[in-house]
Amino acid sequence: MAYQDVPTFSNDVRKELPKVILVVRPKVEELPDVIGQFSFNPAASPPLLRRPLVELIQRDYPGCCEFIQAGKIWDDVFKRELDGSQYFFSNVVKxxxxxxxxxxxxxxxxxxxxxxxxxxxxxxxxxxxxxxxxxxxxxxxxxxxxxxEEFREKAEAVGASNMHFYRVDVSA
Structure with a gap:
């Protein structure tokens, strides 16, 4: 739904995604820096990243990702509206x-x-x-x-929570 053949947001998605009222069901009151996950399934919903992580990626790794600012976010557990300006739908395009x-x-x-x-x-x-x-x-x-490894270290340095990393071997 969110991607075309090349892994970028389509024009329709760019137009409609900010209008979506996102409903979250967190286990704790403080929301994590990453809501959802990057998926290899092109039909999956794109994850939300909090502003500090987005700024890190834009500053240190320009052109690797694209972002669309979230609209309204409703917390269904704590019954509150959250500030969508701090979150961005995210997509790795490189x-x-x-x-x-x-x-x-x-x-x-x-x-x-x-x-x-x-x-x-x-x-x-x-x-x-x-x-x-x-x-x-x-x-x-x-x-x-x-x-x-550099990206992982920088993401952790900005306090990115709810990101999960695992080691992958690299050929010699």
Missing amino acids: TIDSWDPDLSDVRQLSRKDGSVYFALAGSGVLNAEAVNGAHIWRDAKTMHVLCS
Whole structure:
């Protein structure tokens, strides 16, 4: 729904997304810096990032992501309207064919409608040459969102909460 063939927000999404009243159901009163998750499913809702993390990405990694400011946010647990100006729908637009083909098992699969997609079977290994100098990107085939250790450290330094990282090996 949110993406076209290239992983960017469509013009219709850019126009309509800010009008959506987003309903959240947090477990704690203080909302995290990331609501939702970056998905490899192009039909999934894009995550919301809080302003400090957005500013970090725009300043240090320009052109890697696109953002649309959120409209109204309703907290259904604590029954309150939240300041949507602090959150942005986020999308990683930089793409890299990043899995090492000799060390990763990327499989082409078919849906019932005949369309194809790629999935990583097991754990993959990143191609060092392909990702050299990259800090946050979407894999061109599997659509996984990946990042460098530098990005992780900077995100943690701005206090980004509710971001989950796991280590991925890089080829020599």
